[in-house]
Amino acid sequence: MAEDSRKIKILIADDEPDIIVITKARLEKSGFEVVTCPDGEGCLKLAQDLPDVILLDIQMPGIDGYEVLRRLKNGESTKSIPVIMLSASSSEDALKKTLEAGAAGYVLKPFDPGALIETIRKAVK
């Protein structure tokens, strides 16, 4: 968990460049530190730097969000990082599957910025 004296560091993994730009801008303006990557491989690599929370898109080329989540939760150093799934699918199956796999939250696109920040703050508490 982040200490009060430093910014909460968020890793965003999403293959949609526009979503990355907008989410990064919103979170940085709200006082978070943000790093980004466009795919699952990049997410697994950057997760080794132990961000405070990861925002993870489900549908990405290569390793998808489900598999990235599974590997993060099986990794000794990464299993305690809260992961919030970002998805354009509101199916109950997707929600159930990610929460059962250990996700700390699930945010549907297009997301409400206030709700996203609230979910992040809850996850890192």
Add this chain to the structure above:
Amino acid sequence: MDKDAEKILIHDLRNPLAAIIGSAELFNDGLLGDLTAEQRDQIRIIRTAGRMLSDIISDLQDIRGLEDGDLKPVLADVPVSDLLKELKWTGDFAEKEGKKLEINTGRTERVLADKGILARVLSALIINALKQESSGDKTLLRIDEDKEFVKISIVGSGDGVPGELVPKLFDKNFKTENPGLKTKAGPGLGFYFCKLAVLAHGGKIEAESGRGKGLTVTIHLPKQRK
């Protein structure tokens, strides 16, 4: 369209829409610097239209879920103040259009509902009422209750709907079967979603109107879990 194709379409629409709304909200919230009044108006148009599109996409998805019984409202005691926060954008829409939305919640403080679904139902009804409204009229969101139900009414003041069509307003095919109906907007698939959503809450939805009398839609939501 089959179910799988529909799912892919909905998924593919959400990503660009998230970009449009997210970008408009960065400007709207002043995070990218000061805007002129004209720029603020334009951004508000983009944001409101984006929210409407987002709701239509969610309606399409949830109609399927409600019809199939896969989607069930998750009921909770929702503070009316939280519900009104979710509806704030409809007030922005009214302001942009130079129309009036009045809210009277009476003494009701809480509603037993799925907040997200109920907010979409009310948004659809309010926006429809505002679109029908002429300059100088107003739309009223009124909440009251009796022993068994919380009753939420959207009281419109536009041209209304001919009385013989009122019982069919919430039918799935209402719009396609009444293409000549001369209203500025008219209920579409959104009204059918409203009916399914309210029924899934264990409630009922009613409409009253007549030509020139405006349309009033009232939702009855049970106060106790059934």
